[in-house]
Amino acid sequence: MRGDQGFPVRLRFAKRGKVRFISHRDVARAFERAFRIERLPLAFTVGFVPRPKVSFGLALSVGHESDAEYLDVELEDAVDLDRWPDTLSAALPEGITVTGAVGLADRAPALQEAVTAVQYRVGVAGADRGEVAVAVEQALSRPTLGTTRTRKGREVVEDVRPALLGMEVRPVHDRDDDGRVVVDLEVSTQPKGTRPTEILAAVGEHLTAERVLRTHQWIERAGARLEPLEADARLRVPEARAS
């Protein structure tokens, strides 16, 4: 998002609970309504149908939760970013909570291109902890990991191994609420995204990702791994509550 005239801002938000069943598009519409409810001075596109200048990051699958969603929005006037997280959260559906806001540096690259990896915490069903650990170890040691996808009505086998950056079974005491084995998973988003459910299926046919939480998104730059709020901040702003 370019900051030629306006004030670009990057928000981080969480999507937790029942609201995880709404789509990426629905989240975008909820933010647009929240911006209007709070009368934020949005910058609009010029054209027949003026639209607010908002751009969202990587889509999150319907049903998955997240503590690390981001969006960039351009404002016409500077606002007090300290108040933003609480104000916006109140106007958003329950479960969508804004946890940070920073002013963006000029000409910061778009979220979609900048983010290189995402991390998930997955509640796995279909095997006990020992079996999952073995399957993970084997998967990481293999040069390729085939998974079947349906593309344009045809079944094709794709290799998801290049997208799998890391996978680790959490200690026993880290079981999720329903007592499932928990796995941390890091997935590359370039050149295209891969779903955690697809990785799990490739790791073991019988394994299913029952509960998925996106915990981080990362921007890799000059060898360093940066959190998107830090990566392109114009000025540091103390973060509001992190849920």
Place this chain on the structure above:
Amino acid sequence: MSNLWPAVEPLLARVQKPARYIGMERGAQAPEHRSDRVSWLLVYPDTYEIGLPNQGLQILYEILNERGDAVAERSYAPWVDMEGELRGAGVPLFSVDTHRHAGRFDVLAFNLSAELVYTNVLNCIDLAGVPVRAEHRRPEDPIVVAGGHCAFNPEPMADFVDAFVIGEGEEVVGEMTEVISAWKRSGRTSREGVLRELAGVPGVYVPAMYEVEYDGPLVREVRPRFADVPARVDKRTVADLADWPYPKNQLVPLVEVVHDRLNVEIFRGCTRGCRFCQAGMITRPVRERPDEQVRTMVREGLRRTGYDEVALTSLSSADFSGVDGLVADLVNKQEGTGCVGLSLPSLRVDAFTVGIASEIQKVRRTGLTFAPEGGTWRIRQVINKLITEEDLYAAVDGAYSQGWRRVKLYFLTGLPTEMDEDTLGIAELARNVVKVGRQYTKHASCTVSLGGFVPKPHTPFQWFGQNGIAELHRKVGLVRTALRKSGAQLRWHDPEATFAEGIASRGDRRIGRVIEHVWREGGTFQEWSERFSVDRWQDAMAACGLDAEWYVTRHRTADEVLPWDHIAAGLHRDFLWQDWQASLQAHGLPDCRWTPCYDCGVCTDYALEHVVASPVAPAGGSQGTGQDLSQGGDMPVEFLTHPSTRPDAATGASERDKQVGAHAG
């Protein structure tokens, strides 16, 4: 377990559009259930996306939750995939607000907006774990209530519904709550007792309190079983909308739904008198909301919801007194970003309308919709939709000349006295509309939407024999052939679905078994074409020993007892019959808002009056109301084909109502 969410949640990963089942809309309530409160579950028997915006349901949701002695939650028909998951997992229908078991509510209240949802009502009752037939219910089961326009012929659903509300629900839901509350306090013993009490509430029809006597295939009489049960149930009507500024907190869904915008009802009722239009007949008289209240509801509603579009809803929004000033102010004086869109979903066909539409749609002039309904002036006189060709051509000329590129025209076919020249007139109008458009842009397009006419109770056409399936197919074919290479596209409603609608529209109590049969054979979501099969309905009629043609295509006679004669919308039967006879003479009737009363019966019987801010017709209202074409550009003279048929301004005729209209945003 009062909260079923833990049981519902795992199912959601396996269904389409899981957000249909989570609630959480802005404006949703989580009321506290208590033994001294009557709990209502308001169920819309169609998908969430269709049902969520329903204003009637939202109004009652708020009114009930404001009461100390009631709580209300909502539910919608689960789609086929979710129904399968629920049945597979043994999970009942639930409310979306607090995910409470539907069968644990005191009242299950359904909105009957169309006949083809009837099988969904049975399915929802069954999914709630409640016996579908009223006679099998026990004292601990909920009381099943139904309201909405289709309740004006309650008989086809009489086997399944304990109590119907006839007319507007704002006041009567409170009175029903009091009766049911007393029953709960008394230990909820006799179901018959509470139903008999409910039968005494004005506007409430309890079918179990009435016996139907037949005379061969005909109904001889629908008779109360007890002396204290009224022989006739009159509709309820709120006298003044100013007292009911609801919904105050319109629900804002998280997913896209139909009519996804702020909706503000600007008036109720319509006296244009279109003879096919049940809504116009049963919602009389006209009651306008005060202009200032409309503005307040728009301002506060936009502020609260975050919507960027508002619709001013009614059966004919351009008829609202002072609509031009209201529209101009709303468009030009919006606070904030100035990006607020406005739509008037039901508009007349005339240049005044296009003038308003151009005020609203300053940019992105994509499509405008008009509903002439009939293809010739003669048939439009028959149906009392008195739009002249000049009106139509002026409107479309105005539209195309001001930048619109698509015009959509709604027509009905299978109307009384319709001849092939009337049907073919539809194609001729459409061809001429394309010619008008091509003067301005070679991209001009015109879509004709053709629906088969289903006669409705409490209208002058309630005696008319509907066209059969073959005849409607033939008429659609006529228009289709005549539109070849015209540049106009044709869409039509499935004549087979029209036939099934006809069975239920004017059915009697015997049709209940047919509805149950269709439901048991898996016939849910019948208004969804991919789920509809007329064979199910034909088979069900045959299985019940009933003749579908007798119900659908037969003309009724003057002396026939109609199955809904004991339900009153206030319209005198004599008035309707005379209007039916007048229609056969192609004789129009003016709008009584701006002409002397011709005693349809509603105002006089119910001591009501029109509530209109202005005693004069709106500017530009055509046909005897002073047509003003100045805002729409000049009329293309070559299309003034029948100057002699313009109605005389003095005797004038009305023009119309429920325009599916110019949607601007």
